[in-house]
Amino acid sequence: MKILVINPYVTDFKLYDEWMHPLGLYFLMDILRKNGHSISYFNCLQSYSSSPRKHGTASFNFTEISKPALYSNIKRKYKLYGKPIGEFRDFLERTPGPDLICIGSMMTYWAPGVLETIKIIREKWPTIPVVVGGIASRLIPQFFKRHFDKNCFIGELSDPMTLTLLEIKERPEPSFLTAFKELRKPINHGPALLSLGCPMRCSYCASKILQPSFHYRPVELILQEIEFLIEKFGVCDFALYDDALLYNPQKVFIPFLRKIIERKYKIRFHTPNGMHLRFITEPLLNLMTEAGFTTFRFGYESGDKKYLQDTSAKVSCNELEDKIGLIKKYCSDKDTGVYMMGGLRNQTPQQMLNEMDYVGSMGIKVKPVFISPVPGTSLYQYYLKQFPLLERDPLWHNDSYFITCLPDWSADAIEAVRERAKNINYCL
Ligand code: B12
Ligand code: SF4
Incomplete structure (x- = not known):
C-alpha cells in the first residue's frame, strides 16, 4: 500500500523543542516499510531555528487560537503549534492519494491538534481511511472515537485488527533508521x-x-x-x-x-x-x-x-x-x-x-x-x-x-x- 504518515499539530499553551521527535511514528514507518509498503511522511510539527539555539534545540511555529471555554481563567495564550496550515494543504495537494493515512498522537490534551489535522486532511480526501495511533490514542480511545467519522480508526500495534488493516505480517525489532533515510531536510x-x-x-x-x-x-x-x-x-x-x-x-x-x-x-x-x-x-x-x-x-x-x-x-x-x-x-x-x-x-x-x-x-x-x-x-x-x-x-x-x-x-x-x-x- 501507499501509506502517508503524519505527525499532527499540537494545541497547548507552551511547547518547547527540547529535542523533540515523534519516535513512535519513526518506529511505525520502519515496520510499514519492512512489510513492503511505500511511505511518505509529513511532519506538521517541524521545528525551525532562525539562529542556532543551545545544544541543537529550536522553536516551533505557532498561531494563536481561541481558548477553549474551560481555559478561560488561564492568563496565557493558547496556540496551534506547527507549520503554517497553508504548507500542509500544499503538501496534500501535490501528494497522490494514498491508500491509507497513519497519524501519531502524544499528550492526551493535544487531542484537538490531532482532530484539526484530520479536519484538514478531510478537505482533500473525505473517505481515505485514517488510523490514529500512539500514546494519546491508547490512553483516551473513547474520546477519539466520539469525534471520528466512519473511516477513522484507532490503531494499536498489539491489536490484530490494526495489523490486518495495515497489512503488517512481520514485526522485526524496529529502528529509526528508515525514518531518517526518508528525511531530506537537515535535523539539529x-x-x-x-x-x-x-x-x-x-x-x-x-x-x-x-x-x-x-x-x-x-x-x-x-x-x-x-x-x-x-x-x-x-x-x-x-x-x-x-x-x-x-x-x-x-x-x-x-x-x-x-x-x-x-x-x-x-x-x-x-x-x-x-x-x-x-x-x-x-x-x-x-x-x-x-x-x-x-x-x-x-x-x-x-x-x-x-x-x-x-x-x-x-x-x-x-x-x-x-x-x-x-x-x-x-x-x-x-x-x-x-x-x-x-x-x-x-x-x-x-x-x-x-x-x-x-x-x-x-x-x-x-x-x-x-x-x-x-x-x-x-x-x-x-x-x-x-x-x-x-x-x-x-x-x-x-x-x-x-x-x-x-x-x-x-x-x-x-x-x-x-x-x-x-x-x-x-x-x-
Ligand atoms: C520522551 C517523553 C517526553 C519527552 C519528549 C517527547 C517527544 N516526543 O519529544 C519530554 C521529556 C520533553 C516530555 C515532556 C513531557 N511529558 Co512526556 N513522555 C515521554 C515518554 C517517556 C516516552 C514517549 C516515547 O517517545 N516513547 C517511545 C515510542 C517509541 O513509543 P510510542 O510513542 O508509544 O510509540 C509506539 C506505539 O504507540 C506505536 N505508535 C506510535 N504512533 C503510532 C501511530 C499509529 C497509526 C500506529 C498504528 C501506531 C503508533 O508505535 C510505537 C511502537 O513501539 C512518555 C512515557 C511513555 N512511556 O510513553 C512520556 C509521556 C508521554 N509524557 C507525559 C507528560 C505528563 C509529560 C509532561 C507534561 C511532563 C510535565 N509534567 O512537565 C511534559 C510535557 C511536554 C510538553 N512539551 O508540553 C505523559 C503523558 C501525559 C498525557 N496526559 O498524555 C507520559 C505518558 C508519561 C506519564 N506521566 O505517564 N516527555
Ligand atoms: S513509573 Fe516512575 S520511575 Fe518509571 S518512568 Fe514512570 S515516573 Fe519514571
Missing part, C-alpha cells in the same frame, strides 16, 4: 532509545500501561542509529527517550557507554526525561560524562514520606544529599536540574516551596513541573472522584490547567512556585 538533533518501559509504577505515570513489559533494545542497533545521524546530518546532540535509563545499567546502558567512549564521537547527550535519582552512582556518572552526557535532569518529585509510594521512592531525603554531592562533582551546574512535582495528593504550595528551598540549598537547580492526570494511573483514579469531567474531556489533563483546579493552588501560588525556582536557580 537526534533521539536515542535504549529501552522501552519501566519496572516501577509511580502513581502519576502511564509507563506500565503503555509498555507492560520492560524491553531492552540491541546495543548494536542503537549505535548504528547514532552513527547514521552523525554521518548523514552531522548531528551532535542526542536526547535519551528512555523511561528508566538507569535501571539495571549493566545490561545495556554501560555497554552502550563503553562503546560510545571507544568510538570517540564528538557528541553530547541530553536527558530531558528525568532519570531516576536513586540509581545514579559515581562509576555511572564517570562513564556518562566521559561519553558526552551534558544535560542531566533527574526525577525527584518529592522526598516527603507521604509520597514515597507515589514516586516509587525516587530517593529518600537522607540519600538526597549524597546523590546531589555526586552529581555536583561530575555535572555542570547550568545543565543539571532536579524535577519537583506539584499537585500530588493534598500537597500544598507551601510544602512544594519548602522542598524546593531544601533541594536548592544543596546547590542544584530545581525544575518545578505540575501534575498531568493520566488516564489509567492511580493518581488519576483518585482525582477522578473529585473531578468527574477528567473522563469526558482530555483538556482537563493539561498540566498548566489541572493544577489550577486543586484547592490552594491559586494563580498566585503557582506563580510563586515559578518565581521561587527562578530565584533559586539564578543564585547558583
Whole structure:
C-alpha cells in the first residue's frame, strides 16, 4: 500500500523543542516499510531555528487560537503549534492519494491538534481511511472515537485488527533508521532509545500501561542509529527517550557507554526525561560524562514520606544529599536540574516551596513541573472522584490547567512556585 504518515499539530499553551521527535511514528514507518509498503511522511510539527539555539534545540511555529471555554481563567495564550496550515494543504495537494493515512498522537490534551489535522486532511480526501495511533490514542480511545467519522480508526500495534488493516505480517525489532533515510531536510538533533518501559509504577505515570513489559533494545542497533545521524546530518546532540535509563545499567546502558567512549564521537547527550535519582552512582556518572552526557535532569518529585509510594521512592531525603554531592562533582551546574512535582495528593504550595528551598540549598537547580492526570494511573483514579469531567474531556489533563483546579493552588501560588525556582536557580 501507499501509506502517508503524519505527525499532527499540537494545541497547548507552551511547547518547547527540547529535542523533540515523534519516535513512535519513526518506529511505525520502519515496520510499514519492512512489510513492503511505500511511505511518505509529513511532519506538521517541524521545528525551525532562525539562529542556532543551545545544544541543537529550536522553536516551533505557532498561531494563536481561541481558548477553549474551560481555559478561560488561564492568563496565557493558547496556540496551534506547527507549520503554517497553508504548507500542509500544499503538501496534500501535490501528494497522490494514498491508500491509507497513519497519524501519531502524544499528550492526551493535544487531542484537538490531532482532530484539526484530520479536519484538514478531510478537505482533500473525505473517505481515505485514517488510523490514529500512539500514546494519546491508547490512553483516551473513547474520546477519539466520539469525534471520528466512519473511516477513522484507532490503531494499536498489539491489536490484530490494526495489523490486518495495515497489512503488517512481520514485526522485526524496529529502528529509526528508515525514518531518517526518508528525511531530506537537515535535523539539529537526534533521539536515542535504549529501552522501552519501566519496572516501577509511580502513581502519576502511564509507563506500565503503555509498555507492560520492560524491553531492552540491541546495543548494536542503537549505535548504528547514532552513527547514521552523525554521518548523514552531522548531528551532535542526542536526547535519551528512555523511561528508566538507569535501571539495571549493566545490561545495556554501560555497554552502550563503553562503546560510545571507544568510538570517540564528538557528541553530547541530553536527558530531558528525568532519570531516576536513586540509581545514579559515581562509576555511572564517570562513564556518562566521559561519553558526552551534558544535560542531566533527574526525577525527584518529592522526598516527603507521604509520597514515597507515589514516586516509587525516587530517593529518600537522607540519600538526597549524597546523590546531589555526586552529581555536583561530575555535572555542570547550568545543565543539571532536579524535577519537583506539584499537585500530588493534598500537597500544598507551601510544602512544594519548602522542598524546593531544601533541594536548592544543596546547590542544584530545581525544575518545578505540575501534575498531568493520566488516564489509567492511580493518581488519576483518585482525582477522578473529585473531578468527574477528567473522563469526558482530555483538556482537563493539561498540566498548566489541572493544577489550577486543586484547592490552594491559586494563580498566585503557582506563580510563586515559578518565581521561587527562578530565584533559586539564578543564585547558583
Ligand atoms: C520522551 C517523553 C517526553 C519527552 C519528549 C517527547 C517527544 N516526543 O519529544 C519530554 C521529556 C520533553 C516530555 C515532556 C513531557 N511529558 Co512526556 N513522555 C515521554 C515518554 C517517556 C516516552 C514517549 C516515547 O517517545 N516513547 C517511545 C515510542 C517509541 O513509543 P510510542 O510513542 O508509544 O510509540 C509506539 C506505539 O504507540 C506505536 N505508535 C506510535 N504512533 C503510532 C501511530 C499509529 C497509526 C500506529 C498504528 C501506531 C503508533 O508505535 C510505537 C511502537 O513501539 C512518555 C512515557 C511513555 N512511556 O510513553 C512520556 C509521556 C508521554 N509524557 C507525559 C507528560 C505528563 C509529560 C509532561 C507534561 C511532563 C510535565 N509534567 O512537565 C511534559 C510535557 C511536554 C510538553 N512539551 O508540553 C505523559 C503523558 C501525559 C498525557 N496526559 O498524555 C507520559 C505518558 C508519561 C506519564 N506521566 O505517564 N516527555
Ligand atoms: S520511575 Fe519514571 S518512568 Fe518509571 S513509573 Fe516512575 S515516573 Fe514512570
